[in-house]
Amino acid sequence: MEMFIRYTPEYSEHMKSSALCATCHTVIVPGTNGQEVVEQAPYLEWLNSTYNNESDEAAGISCQGCHMPRVDEQGQIIATAIAKFPDDLPTRGRYSQHTFVGGNSFMLRLMAEYDEWVGSNIPPAVLEANARLSEEHLGKAATLEILSAERSADVATVRVQVNNRSGHKLPTGYPTRRVWLHFTARDSTGQVVFESGGYGAEGRISGLSSETDTRLHHDEIDSTDKVQIWQQILVDADDKLTLRALDVAAVAKDNRILPLGWSNSHDQIGRIRAVGTDSDNNFIAGSDALTYRFPYAGNSELSISAELVYQSVPPKVIDTVSGFRTAASERFVEMARTVDNLPILLAKVEGSL
């Protein structure tokens, strides 16, 4: 670098700190009535988690620890010389991949497909590879367990728990992200006895009768028109869903699953508190449990399946953008509607009762 660009690189300790990522990934803007709107704050969420321990690398995990792995694709610690030239440079470790894998495979696929129009100069194959890495990464975001499954003469009750294994809220980041639970119970002939959170080919959740249904946080689901969706919903002064941070008047919902180690008395809590979950006693640090209760009086054994799924750009968001009517929004909508938008599987459990 000294030779080619006359720049002498220097070691900087702060490159390893999580606060470095916060400089761009914390988005706080003034809302319509002058109040603070926290649009995205993975760093503040991480501060209020068990991963926040940079003085002890073995105990804590920094942003880099998850998003810039020190191992290669084969899981081997990366060890190499810092440059090919001169050829007598020593081999050393402690390199990190600069892949910054998140969960937005949808957008990476869109960019790969419309590579010429996007003009990113990144080969489509690289974007596609990163889309696949994002889906793999999402597989590490959570675990699911069936806490109990019981039957009386005419009612079945199943308790399911979701555990957040990411370093912040799940989902974190841009407020369009959502995670939901697709629960199905079938009898021995394969007939669906109860379902919540199913979806169609476009990736729209079935069963919900209106947009306001998506704003509800549930602890118990006893009908197919209730679906547990973990997400942040920002609304404008007319209580309408908005994507424009500067139009935000209130947080209508924030039931995103808390990371391990969360405390409701953290000094940043005013900016990151959950909204709409107060009456749910098992919405706690690291997890949320849910009860499914439905009538069943048959004799057959029931098989149950619970799938936790993630969607970065829900169809409703694309519909909203289509209302903007600018050349760029129209082009985005045209492209977005051709890209596969089925949700990505985070975790799955099966059982019977």
Ligand code: HEC
């Ligand atoms: C100079 C500003 C800047 C800094 C510093 C920065 N980022 Fe980002 N990051 C961005 C932008 C811009 C995007 C793209 C947003 C988008 O996808 O629209 C992004 C995207 C991401 C994504 C999501 C990729 C995806 O698939 O959607 C992850 C994960 C991420 N950054 C992690 C980090 C981590 C970890 C650090 C600290 C080591 C960091 N970033 C530091 C600006 C920054």
Ligand code: HEC
């Ligand atoms: C224990 C592992 C872990 C740690 C630590 C961690 N993350 Fe993540 N991160 C994830 C996982 C898994 C996802 C995908 C699920 C999601 O989007 O919430 C993710 C997603 C993201 C995204 C994508 C958000 C979007 O808009 O789609 C960003 C940005 C991000 N993380 C930034 C950070 C920053 C900044 C830190 C440190 C303050 C951090 N992460 C710490 C695991 C981690």
